Amino acid sequence: MTTTAPDFEKAPAPAGKRRGGGVIGNTGLYLATGIAALLFLIPFYLIVRNALMTDREITGENWKWFPTDIQWGNVTEPFDDVTVDFAHAMWNSVVVAVLHTSGILLVCSLAGYGLARIPYRHADKVFYAVLVTLMVPTAVTFVPSFVLVSSLGWVDSYRGLIIPGLFSGFTCFLFRQYFLGFPKELEEAARVDGLGYWGAYWRVVVPNSLNFFAAIATITFINGWNAFLWPLVIGQDPSAWTVQVALSSYMTNQTVNYHLIFMATAISILPLLLVFLFLQRWLVQGIAQTGIKG
Numbered sequence: 672m673t674t675t676a677p678d679f680e681k682a683p684a685p686a687g688k689r690r691g692g693g694v695i696g697n698t699g700l701y702l703a704t705g706i707a708a709l710l711f712l713i714p715f716y717l718i719v720r721n722a723l724m725t726d727r728e729i730t731g732e733n734w735k736w737f738p739t740d741i742q743w744g745n746v747t748e749p750f751d752d753v754t755v756d757f758a759h760a761m762w763n764s765v766v767v768a769v770l771h772t773s774g775i776l777l778v779c780s781l782a783g784y785g786l787a788r789i790p791y792r793h794a795d796k797v798f799y800a801v802l803v804t805l806m807v808p809t810a811v812t813f814v815p816s817f818v819l820v821s822s823l824g825w826v827d828s829y830r831g832l833i834i835p836g837l838f839s840g841f842t843c844f845l846f847r848q849y850f851l852g853f854p855k856e857l858e859e860a861a862r863v864d865g866l867g868y869w870g871a872y873w874r875v876v877v878p879n880s881l882n883f884f885a886a887i888a889t890i891t892f893i894n895g896w897n898a899f900l901w902p903l904v905i906g907q908d909p910s911a912w913t914v915q916v917a918l919s920s921y922m923t924n925q926t927v928n929y930h931l932i933f934m935a936t937a938i939s940i941l942p943l944l945l946v947f948l949f950l951q952r953w954l955v956q957g958i959a960q961t962g963i964k965g
Contacts, residue, residue, distance in 0.1 A: 715940075722934035729929045742930065749935040756909065757935060760917035765942065767832050767902070767913060768895035774837040775891045776884060782838075783846025784872050788858070798847065804840040817904055827911040832902055836895075842887060849883050850876070889950045893943055914939045 721729050722745060724738045749757040786798050816835050825831030853876060861871040877884070902913040912920075918939065921932045 718933050718937050718940070722930060722937045724930055729933075745930050745934045746938075748931055749938060752931070755917050755920050756912075757914075757917055757938075759910065760912045760914045761939070761942075763832075763906075763912060764896055764914040764939075766829060767898075768892050768942075770829070770833050771836055771895040772888050772891045774833065775839055775842055776888060778837050779839055779842040779887075780846050780877075780884070781872070782843045783848075784850050784868075784876065786843070786847045787850035787853075789868055801840045801843055805844075813900075820905065826905055827908045828905075831905040832911070832913070836898075836901070839891075842891070845887065849880070853880070885950045889946060892946055896943055 820831045899915040
């Protein structure tokens with residue numbers, strides 16, 4: 672007589688275990704995210720707090736979380752300072768950052784597209800040469816770059832501030848990796864319609880890669896806006912100062928105007944916040960599309 676073992680159905684796992692921790696796991700995740708967000712916001716809080724205080728409150732012995740009397744007049748003080756043309760420095764930074772970003776996107780995207788799509792004999796050697804530039808310290812090329820710019824008469828000009836930085840080996844590398852993963856079928860369809868490499872790049876590749884372009888533009892704009900050493904050396908005349916150089920002028924050997932420094936810093940951060948808020952939804956998507964695999 673043959674007996675058959677009863678078929679017991681497995682009880683479903685508790686909802687908490689199926690979801691990897693359930694309420695407790697999600698609470699821990701939200702708590703860790705909230706703590707990280709607070710830590711990142713602390714510098715912004717300190718900047719705004721000190722910008723709306725007096726120097727006596729900033730340097731006082733007793734810590735104050737908020738100003739006793741908010742100094743709204745500090746907002747216009749950077750623009751009223753006769754020793755530093757802060758408004759013109761802001762405008763210089765806008766011009767330099769926008770043109771620098773536009774140039775990087777054009778030059779590096781064309782270079783990356785050529786390395787990824789145009790077949791020629793020494794493509795790999797050119798790509799390796801681009802990678803080698805990433806290993807050269809900036810300090811090594813700083814003096815030769817200044818000598819070249821000075822010999823061309825570009826000191827105290829937008830050309831000297833922008834043109835030497837119009838190529839980035841790392842950005843070229845990112846564009847190449849992205850274009851390697853771009854669907855070839857779209858480009859082949861463009862060639863059937865009679866477009867060459869330039870036409871396929873401009874009419875097909877660029878319109879379908881706006882997420883990635885926006886991500887690179889955001890990072891490049893932030894780097895261009897925050898640049899200090901090169902604008903300090905090239906912009907020797909106050910009329911060529913960028914905002915970062917103007918901020919450094921508020922700290923001298925004789926005096927340090929704390930509330931003025933913090934207020935000017937808060938104002939200089941606003942363009943970066945606007946750019947980031949406008950492009951933030953493309954930033955993560957674009958970085959994820961670089962084609963770099965771990």
